[in-house]
Amino acid sequence: MYLCFDVGGTFVKYGVFDEQGQLQLESKRPTALNSKADFLADLVAIYHRLAQQYSLTGIGISFPGFIDSQKGQALLAGAIDILHGENIVALLGEAIGQPDLPIALGNDANCAAIAEQYAGSAQKITDFCLITLGTGIGGALVQNGEIYEGSHFRAGEFGMMVCDFTQEGYKTLHELASTSALVTRYRQAMGWSAEKKISGEEIMADTSEVAKEVKKTWSDYVAVTIFNMVAQFDPALVLLGGGISQNPALLPLVKDALARNPYWKDFQTEIDTCHFYNQSGLIGAYYLISKLERKQLQ
Template identity: 50%
Template structure:
C-alpha cells in the first residue's frame, strides 16, 4: 500500500494506492499555511491513519510538491505559496514526527504530472516530451529518455519565466502573458470587472461566441503558442502536452493550433500538441509511480 500527497497552495489532495495502482481511497484537506509544524502535522495525521487502515502495510509515501525541490535530499528549496517551508527538508520534518520510517519521494508538481502521462497517459508511447501547465502561472516539465530533467539547481522546466515580448511588455514573463491568470486579467479588463470578482478560465471559454471575448482568448492563445514554439525549437521533443483545467477545452487546444500555424517556422519543427490525459489526479499518479519505483528498486 502506498500513500501519496499532491500539495497545493489551497488544498492537499491525498490518495491511497495498492500495488497495481488502484486507488483505494482519495480525499483532500485545507493546506495548513500557519507554520511548518501545522503543515507537517496535517500530513502525519493522514499517514498514521493510512497505516492503520492498511493494517501496518503502508510501504511508502510520495509527495507532489510546488516550487523547486531537491529530489535527492528532500529539501523544499522554494515551496511556492508554502512560504513557511522555504528551505525546509520535508523528509527530515516528517521523520521527526512519525513513529516509524517509510521510504519517501518528493518531486515538483509539474514533473509529477509529466510522469503520470509518461507511465500511463498521452506520453506512454514516447520517450522525449514536454509538458506545459496553464494555471495561476506557467508550469513546465521536460522528459528525455523517459527521465525528468532537473538541472543542477532543480529549476529545469521554468518555461513561464521566458521573456518573449520585450518591446511591448518589457520584462514581463510568460507567467504574466500566457497563464490562465493572465487570460482572466485580460477578460476582466475587457468586461470592466473588479479584480475582486472571481472568474474561472472555463467560464471565459464558455463565452467564445461573444466576438470580444474570442478576441481576448485569441490574443492569449498567441502567447501560449509562443510558449509551445520556443519549447519545441529548444528541445525538439516528440510531443508537447498541455495541462491545467483550461486545457480540457477542445476549443482552446484548437486555438493554440491555429496560432502555431500562423508561425511560418512551425512547419519545420511541428510536433503533436495535445491536452493531457490526467488532470486533477496527475500529481497523485506521478507521486505513486515514483514511490512504487523506489520501493521496487530497494527490494530487488
C-alpha cells in the same frame, strides 16, 4: 500499499494506492500554512489514521517549487513558504516516528509528467514537454525517458520566460499566457473591475467578437510558449495541462495560433492535452514511491 500526497497552496490531496497502482481512497484537506509544525502534524495525522486501515509501506509526495528529489529537499517551496530550504523527507519521517520509511518527493509538474508517461497521454514516448496553464505557467521536461531537473532543480520553469520585451518589458509568461492572464485580459476588454468573478471556462464559451479577440491574443502567447520549448528541446510531443486543458476548444485555438507562426512548419510536433487532471499529482507521486521502493529492494 502507498500513501500519496499532492500538496498545493490551498489543499493537500491524499490517496492510498495498492501495488497495482489502483487508487483505493482519495480525499483532501486545507493546507496548513500557519507553521511548519502544523503542516507536518496534518500529514502525520493522516498517515497514522490510514495506517490503521492499510498496510502502508511508503509515502510519495508531489510538492511545488524547486525540489531536489535526490535529497528530498524543497530548495524553494513555492506557495508553501514555511518549508523553504527544508528537507521534507527527513522531517516527515521523523515526525511519523519512522525515519527509515521510504518517502519520495518530487516537483508537482514533474509528477504530472510522470503520471502521463506511465499511464496517460505520453506512454511509450521518451522525449516530451508538459506545459500547465493555470494561475501561472508550470512545466516539465522528459528526455530519454527521464525527468530533466536541471543543475539547480529549476528546469521546466517555462512561466518565467520573457518573450515580449519591447511591448511588455520584463513581464513573464506567467503574466501573459496563464489562465489568470486570460481572465485579466478579458476583464479589461469588458471594462470590468478586478473583483468581477469570471472563469476561463466561461471565457472559452463566449462567442462574442470581444471574446474572440481576447482569446486570439492570449493563444498567441500560449503558442509562443510552445514554440520556444519545441525550438529548444525538439520533443516528440507537447502536452497541455491545467484546468483549461479539459476544454475541447483549447487545442484548436492553440493550433490555429501556432499556424500563424511562419516558422512553425519547420519545427512542428504533436500537440495534445494531458489525460490526467485533478489526480495527476497523486498518480505521479505513486510512481515515484513505487520506483523508489523497487530500487531499495534490488
